[in-house]
Amino acid sequence: MPHFLFRPHVVRADESVSSPDPLLDRVVLNTDADRVFIPIQRVTTATELQVPGGTIEVTPAAALIGCGGGALLGMAMLVREAAASLQSADVVLARRCWRMRNVMDRWSELSISLTDGDQTVAQPLADGASVDRLTVRSPDGEPAVARGVAVLSATRDTTLSLNAPAAVTMTLNPAGLGQSLSFACDLLPVDEDPWEERPLPRYAVGPVEDVEHYL
Amino acid sequence: MQYSAYTATMQSVWFSHSEGQSWSRLLTPLGGFYNEARCWSLATHPERPGELLAGTDQGLYRYRTESGRFDHVPSPMDDLQILKIERDPRRPETIVCGTRPAEIFISEDDGATWRRSQLNAAAECWFINTTRVTSIHFDPREEDTIWITIEIDGVFRSTDRGRTWERLIDGLLDCDTHDVVFLDHSDGSRSILCSTEAGLHRSEDNGESWTPVSVPEAIAPWPYWRSIKQRADNSGVILASVGDKPSGEAGVCLISEDQGQTWVQAELSEPVNSTIWSFAINPADPMLIFFITIFGQIYRSEDGGKRWQKMNRELGEIREVAWAPNAA
Numbered sequence A: 001m002p003h004f005l006f007r008p009h010v011v012r013a014d015e016s017v018s019s020p021d022p023l024l025d026r027v028v029l030n031t032d033a034d035r036v037f038i039p040i041q042r043v044t045t046a047t048e049l050q051v052p053g054g055t056i057e058v059t060p061a062a063a064l065i066g067c068g069g070g071a072l073l074g075m076a077m078l079v080r081e082a083a084a085s086l087q088s089a090d091v092v093l094a095r096r097c098w099r100m101r102n103v104m105d106r107w108s109e110l111s112i113s114l115t116d117g118d119q120t121v122a123q124p125l126a127d128g129a130s131v132d133r134l135t136v137r138s139p140d141g142e143p144a145v146a147r148g149v150a151v152l153s154a155t156r157d158t159t160l161s162l163n164a165p166a167a168v169t170m171t172l173n174p175a176g177l178g179q180s181l182s183f184a185c186d187l188l189p190v191d192e193d194p195w196e197e198r199p200l201p202r203y204a205v206g207p208v209e210d211v212e213h214y215l
Numbered sequence B: 001m002q003y004s005a006y007t008a009t010m011q012s013v014w015f016s017h018s019e020g021q022s023w024s025r026l027l028t029p030l031g032g033f034y035n036e037a038r039c040w041s042l043a044t045h046p047e048r049p050g051e052l053l054a055g056t057d058q059g060l061y062r063y064r065t066e067s068g069r070f071d072h073v074p075s076p077m078d079d080l081q082i083l084k085i086e087r088d089p090r091r092p093e094t095i096v097c098g099t100r101p102a103e104i105f106i107s108e109d110d111g112a113t114w115r116r117s118q119l120n121a122a123a124e125c126w127f128i129n130t131t132r133v134t135s136i137h138f139d140p141r142e143e144d145t146i147w148i149t150i151e152i153d154g155v156f157r158s159t160d161r162g163r164t165w166e167r168l169i170d171g172l173l174d175c176d177t178h179d180v181v182f183l184d185h186s187d188g189s190r191s192i193l194c195s196t197e198a199g200l201h202r203s204e205d206n207g208e209s210w211t212p213v214s215v216p217e218a219i220a221p222w223p224y225w226r227s228i229k230q231r232a233d234n235s236g237v238i239l240a241s242v243g244d245k246p247s248g249e250a251g252v253c254l255i256s257e258d259q260g261q262t263w264v265q266a267e268l269s270e271p272v273n274s275t276i277w278s279f280a281i282n283p284a285d286p287m288l289i290f291f292i293t294i295f296g297q298i299y300r301s302e303d304g305g306k307r308w309q310k311m312n313r314e315l316g317e318i319r320e321v322a323w324a325p326n327a328a
Helices: A100-109
Strands: A009-011 A026-030 A035-038 A048-051 A055-065 A072-081 A090-093 A096-099 A111-115 A120-124 A149-153 A160-163 A166-173 A181-189 B003-009 B012-016 B039-044 B052-056 B060-064 B069-073 B081-087 B095-100 B104-107 B132-138 B146-151 B154-158 B166-168 B177-184 B190-196 B199-203 B224-230 B238-243 B251-256 B276-280 B289-293 B298-301 B307-310 B318-325
Touching: A048 A072, A055 A111, A055 A120, A055 A166, A072 A100, A072 A149, A072 A166, A072 A181, A090 A149, A096 A100, A096 A181, A160 A166, B003 B052, B012 B039, B052 B081, B081 B132, B154 B177, B190 B238, B199 B224, B224 B276, B238 B276, B238 B289, B251 B276, B289 B318
Parallel strands: A009 A096, A026 A149, A048 A181, B039 B081, B039 B318, B132 B177, B177 B224, B276 B318
Antiparallel strands: A026 A035, A055 A072, A055 A149, A055 A160, A072 A090, A072 A096, A111 A120, A111 A166, A166 A181, B003 B012, B003 B039, B003 B318, B039 B052, B052 B060, B060 B069, B081 B095, B095 B104, B095 B132, B132 B146, B146 B154, B146 B177, B154 B166, B177 B190, B190 B199, B190 B224, B224 B238, B238 B251, B276 B289, B289 B298, B298 B307
């Protein structure tokens, strides 16, 4: 079973950080219309993404991640060609997260905004699927997400249409904690080469016999 | 008997063909991976002298004497730390790897294909953030049973070759488990010893429950028990390492000649600089044993673990040591 090794930076209210590394192997996207699964190999935490020419659509999503110390709440960008299905989107996960339990009381105040500098869209999390639909309950009553699972929640009409190159920034706030989460990603046209003249690779030759200090 | 010794270090795998006196690693140009690759684990082959599996930060590699290089073994573990590798001594084509995060990957065709086991180990740990596999054991008596220890989550046992697992932690003072040793007695009963960061534990009911073992502080000055191995002649002689902490600045090597009932400190040619992290035993010569400290020292015993001679060469940070006979 393929997996993605997620390396979140979980920020606590006191700004301290924990860094568990859960394996993810299942991504389920909940929208206002339906629920689809996205192949795990589409997930990345890259801050630069190559995208096809033409119009690109970027949809922000809340990302709920199963983790042993309590489910994580973070953000994802769903990046796809215009008119392509959400199931075919690249999923760009932000590494900075909160622990869900620390912000659950403020779920109704949480909103993810996405901007390319010119346009801005925002998705109040309460407009998406309910927490009860997105999560299960742990034995102690907390919202939980199963091991290896990332649950995304997005609304289809909260989408930016843009043309690469573009720099998009996603922010999750306010949490009432004096904090926000922010993630920026550069979308670069796949057919444009920023290096005007690309040289052939060179070959360097070091010592051609055994060198004792290398052993 | 001529033999080779191997160490997995934070700077590749080192080979000794001189009984541990001198060590070298493969040259980067043709070695198969770069000389600063972080290597965590090793496994020799019981039937193919000179063959070695190495678990790294960039995947699993196989060394063969004939090729003189490490060849990458495609697996789902390329982005994980492969912390332990164990071959089934009865069916060497079965390989079990343990990783960080704590997952188990199993191949039953000598590494050609792999499956990830459904191991419900803790996915997060308050103390070390991400749990990891610290040891893997094929049960010496039950052919389909595999045991693993996880830091920090306890002892796990599978009776169906890794398809399902049960967690065995009843009585453990701490789930920071490092290693286990099986003592199968002639009357059919069994004792299991388990090393943890909170001391040694013993089970008389095949792991269903554990009882802390009291060892005098004069013998084991600290509670941090790390590696534990039975000498390869199954004589009931057990070696164990106790350190001041991980990675530590001091440690002792303990030996028990009565199946873990009493312990004494083994005689070292000089004190260790950190916790002893790994012992290397091999049934080809049960009296020949190596141990390494995590901070680079290598010791060799030729009398079954009573007396140890430090090798002159040190190798930075070492995680595992192994040895095996050369081809005849």
